[in-house]
Amino acid sequence: MSMSAGAGCDPDDPLACCTPLAREPMSAADAEQVAPLLKAVADPVRLRLLSLVLSHEGGEACVCDLLPAFDLSQPTISHHLKVLHDAGLLDREKRGVWVYYRARPAAMAAMLSLFADAGVPA
Amino acid sequence: MSMSAGAGCDPDDPLACCTPLAREPMSAADAEQVAPLLKAVADPVRLRLLSLVLSHEGGEACVCDLLPAFDLSQPTISHHLKVLHDAGLLDREKRGVWVYYRARPAAMAAMLSLFADAGVPA
DNA sequence: TATAGAGATAGATACCTGTCAATATCGACG
DNA sequence: CGTCGATATTGACAGGTATCTATCTCTATA
Numbered sequence: 001m002s003m004s005a006g007a008g009c010d011p012d013d014p015l016a017c018c019t020p021l022a023r024e025p026m027s028a029a030d031a032e033q034v035a036p037l038l039k040a041v042a043d044p045v046r047l048r049l050l051s052l053v054l055s056h057e058g059g060e061a062c063v064c065d066l067l068p069a070f071d072l073s074q075p076t077i078s079h080h081l082k083v084l085h086d087a088g089l090l091d092r093e094k095r096g097v098w099v100y101y102r103a104r105p106a107a108m109a110a111m112l113s114l115f116a117d118a119g120v121p122a
Numbered sequence: 123m124s125m126s127a128g129a130g131c132d133p134d135d136p137l138a139c140c141t142p143l144a145r146e147p148m149s150a151a152d153a154e155q156v157a158p159l160l161k162a163v164a165d166p167v168r169l170r171l172l173s174l175v176l177s178h179e180g181g182e183a184c185v186c187d188l189l190p191a192f193d194l195s196q197p198t199i200s201h202h203l204k205v206l207h208d209a210g211l212l213d214r215e216k217r218g219v220w221v222y223y224r225a226r227p228a229a230m231a232a233m234l235s236l237f238a239d240a241g242v243p244a
Numbered sequence: 245t246a247t248a249g250a251g252a253t254a255g256a257t258a259c260c261t262g263t264c265a266a267t268a269t270c271g272a273c274g
Numbered sequence: 275c276g277t278c279g280a281t282a283t284t285g286a287c288a289g290g291t292a293t294c295t296a297t298c299t300c301t302a303t304a
Binding site: 043045076094097 | 294301302
Binding site for chain 2: 021022023024025026027028031032034035038039041042043044045047048050051052054055056069103105106108109111112114115116118119
């Protein structure tokens with residue numbers, strides 16, 4: 001089935017707006033929906049954060065797991081995690097003193113579908 | 123097969139550095155290589171430009187094909203195309219008076235592979 | 245209740261970026 | 275050779291962003 005799809009995606013859910021770029025010209029509205037997702041990932045620190053969370057045991061990691069991987073202050077990492085969370089890429093769950101982050105599969109799938117069918121043209 | 127891969131990618135080719143994010147923690151070096159690609163796409167105008175080029179007849183489009191789709195000045199579109207080109211996402215070919223842009227399949231494949239295996243976790 | 249540790253927020257600063265108007269370049273064609 | 279039309283480049287400006295230090299909030303626990 002794929003994701004209902006077509007050009008007009010659900011304006012409520014930015015993740016639904018991921019018809020492959022190669023399939024048809026993306027509308028301005030859809031582009032405005034999807035761009036923030038990509039913008040959130042388009043940073044070396046956030047790329048690594050996302051990768052760390054995704055590849056961490058159980059698919060989740062707390063901030064304390066992530067901090068040691070960087071030469072950055074704790075507030076800076078917290079800021080980047082917030083950007084990823086606000087974009088809908090990471091889920092956030094507080095358990096006791098620790099906060100655990102987990103990637104949202106729907107967001108990952110959305111990004112994936114964006115670039116589908118464009119790598120093997122004619 | 124896939125792309126040789128591992129954590130250490132070919133530093134000469136940023137497009138080679140696309141082990142899926144979920145597979146292992148991305149190195150700082152790889153993140154610095156890949157982030158510019160994503161940054162280039164992380165803009166609504168450039169997303170649409172890329173989509174227009176990809177979905178255009180023959181997989182290529184000249185600037186004159188692209189301009190009418192936007193309410194932006196010609197220099198602004200030219201700027202965005204340059205960003206996409208400099209990032210390695212678009213190839214540029216001048217034919218007569220017109221300049222044709224075409225998506226680089228390797229770049230598209232690189233982005234695709236980045237998000238592979240992250241959408242369907244456990 | 246006081247203390248300590250995990251994480252978020254606020255404010256400041258330096259840098260990057262998207263946009264435009266003006267101008268330059270480059271190729272076709274009288 | 276001069277002009278025209280298609281793109282690119284330049285310079286300027288407004289808005290965004292990554293980072294830090296300092297501080298706040300919240301939870302567990304002595």
